Amino acid sequence: MKKTLTLCALSAALALAFAPVTAAAQAPAGKVAGAVADQAEKRLDKLADDYYEAQARHDPVGATQNGDNRFDDKLGITISPTLRAQQFARYDAFLKRLHAIDRGSLDRGAQINYDILEYELKTLLTFKRFPDHLLPIDQMSSMPVTLANFAGGEGAQPLTTPKQYRAYLSRLNQLPAWIDQAIANMREGMRTGVVLQRAAMTSALPQFQKLSSKTPEANIFYTPVKKMPATFSAKDKLELTAAYRATVAKKLMPSLAKLTVFLEKEYLPATRTSTGIDGLPNGKEWYHANVAAQTTTSLTPEQIHATGLKEVARIQQEYGVVGPKMGYTGPASGLPTWVAEQEKYRPFKTEQEVIDVYRKLDGVLREKLPALFTLMPKAPLDLRLEPELSRATASDHYTAPASDGSRPGVFWSVVNDPKQYGSTGMVTLFLHEGQPGHHFHIALLQEMDLPKFRKFGGNNAFTEGWALYAETLGKEMGLFGKPEDYFGHLNDEMLRAVRLVVDTGMHAKGWTREQSIQYMRDTLGYTEAVARSETERYMVWPGQALGYKIGSLKIAELRQQATAALGPKFSLPKFHEIVLEDGTVPLSLLEAKVQRWIEKDGAK
Known part of the structure; x- marks a missing residue:
């Protein structure tokens, strides 16, 4: 394919074309192309650095939260209309600089950086017209x-x-x-x-x-x-x-x-x-922008709502199968409430007993995961109890390893009262927050040679989508042999499916706050207080909760496509490598990557 030279590259080429023809000056065409590519890559690297720096200086508190402590003495009033306008002007300027770089002359890794930076800038600019600073x-x-x-x-x-x-x-x-x-x-x-x-x-x-x-x-x-x-x-x-x-x-x-x-x-x-963002001026368009940003897809709220309802129905059918195995004979929708009432699923007396279960599971996974993955992080995963000081407000979570190897990745288990710690969700929680969930994605990300905006940025659809997909691998690793462990997996999936329904329901389909609360109580067995808290989270963060399930479904869909297309040539470890090898990417880029792999391996 013919490549279009940038102005700078064209000047360099013309200079070479009209230089005195000497033995030293007769450079092969490959060297000229190499020089052009090298110049384009340097310009992209500089642009990526400038973009990250602009973001960190505009939002220094965000930089602190990302582990960049250079601006810990700055607050950054990002809600200032003046500063906000200046930042959007920078995004415009960055996009123009990006489009002045010849993407075709970049190597594969640089092209991915180019595409993700373009995607981010275009996404950010879609919010220019929506006055989020007024909230x-x-x-x-x-x-x-x-x-x-x-x-x-x-x-x-x-x-x-x-x-x-x-x-x-x-x-x-x-x-x-x-x-x-x-x-x-x-x-x-x-x-x-x-x-x-x-x-x-x-x-x-x-x-x-x-x-x-x-x-x-x-x-x-x-x-x-x-x-x-x-x-x-x-x-x-x-x-x-x-x-x-x-x-x-x-x-x-x-x-x-x-x-x-x-x-x-x-x-x-x-x-x-009013409940949804559609109650604000231009609220419908605002929600569509949020949905696109949070899912990194072109799916409409109506499509996502329908997907949520379909997933809720599927999981409730599974409840109907697993419930009797656990001794429950009531309606499927009542299974979560029944499980929460059973003392046998709260078997712990000490914190040590809880962490010991996770450590035993970690040992099992270390033996099983090499059969599913060829690409695995070098950084170790440690298991720790959340410090007492922060237990009351924390939830089980993962923290990334230090990029210099000085600190491992950590799965933090939050145990406020071991006697109330439920056992049914432990396997799926560890697969999500530990390995192969966040650890296999985020620890690998730290080991990659990527621009800072990619190491510290990303999107929920891929990050949480991968971790939710990782939970499903428990089934093929034989980790859901106990019906209560499989229920725990289904229950976590149900929460993510319900989010698709209530988020789109409130912001695009006229649902009231009360409708969402009741729906969550009916499908998840939540108390009124928990359902209210969750509902109000989705009310003020329109679209944020959609990325988890949409990302997971996309990864599972791509796996099914690859399995069907490649037949006996399909390799699950290779599929996981394709998904993870370039770090966090929008789902549209992930889909394109997998399609290229299918075409390449299918042609062999």
Whole structure:
């Protein structure tokens, strides 16, 4: 195929064409092409670095959460209309720079970087017209609560040295300006009809009331002083204590009080009674943009809703089969509630007994996984109990290994009360959060030579889709031999299927909050409180919960296509290698990768 040279590459080629013809100057055509490709790759690398840097500087708190601690003293008021407009202008400029690079001259790895950067920039630019900055606070996320979660030193922002203490203090000093901007934005939202749902604001309000205190010492933002390491010098202790007290007393307490009064007296009465994002101006289009971004597909909300209903029906049929094996004879929809009531599925007395089950399972997987994978992470996986300090608010999760090999990947098991720890979901949970779920994807990602925007970025559809697909491998590894373990797998699948139904139901099909709560109670056996909390999460994060099941279904679909097309040539380890070898990619690029593999191996 004929390649189009960029302006710079064309200049280089013309210079060579008109240079004096000497023995030294008679470079083979391959070298010229190589020089063009090398120049294009360098321009792409520079652009990728500039893009990541712009993102990190625009949202330094996000950079901290990604493990980039260079800007731990900066807050970044991303909700500022001016700064937001400047960032969108940068995205436009980055896209123009990208399109000036000759993609055809890049090698395969660079082309993937090109395609993903193009996809990200185009996706980001679709949100330019939707005023998400006018909704800066909800019960799931806000800057004051994020910084409060850092205060104990267990969060993403480290607090172990005087320098780190001063960086966090610098952020606290910038928080009042963020709050002022948030209030101004919400007032603009009240004027234009872009406001939060009343139920969500009602749930969020107690968070901000808890941030208030009668004295600086009782304030959560004073916590670093109470936990100051004994190794700090007397001078540092004295200076930092005085500085934190002054910031909390003179800046944060008045600012947080102002925010709380505004939310209670002005904002709450102006919130909306509608449930979905379609209740906002251009809400339907806004939701479509969210769906596309979260699923990385062109699926419509209606298609996703239908898929969810189909999956719920399929899983309930499975409930009907596994229920009697567990001793349950009632309707399929009642199985989750019945299981939750059975003491035999809460067999533990100590934390050690819980972690021992996971360690035994880990040993079994180490023997079985090599038959399913040729591409496996070098980094080890460690199993640990969540520290007591963070257990109350944490859920079982995975943390990535350090890219330099100094820290393993870790599966964290959260055991608040071992006597209440359910055993039915343990196998599927470990397959998802441990291996081959997040560990096989995220640890491998750390070992790849990728631009920072790809190491620290990604999408839920692939990340959570892979982990959910990994759960299904338990069946072919013989890990669901006990009916209760298979139920645990089905129950996790049911949650992801129900999300497809209620998310699209509320935001595209006119469902009310109450309809979603009842549907979750009926299908998942949730209490009213849990169903309400989950529903309100989906209300303020439209589309976010869709990626899990859509990603998993796509990977399973591609596996079925490859199996049918390749017949005896199909290799499951090779399929897993194709899926994982390039790190996180949008589902459309994943599909193209698998199709190329099918065509290549099918032609042999």
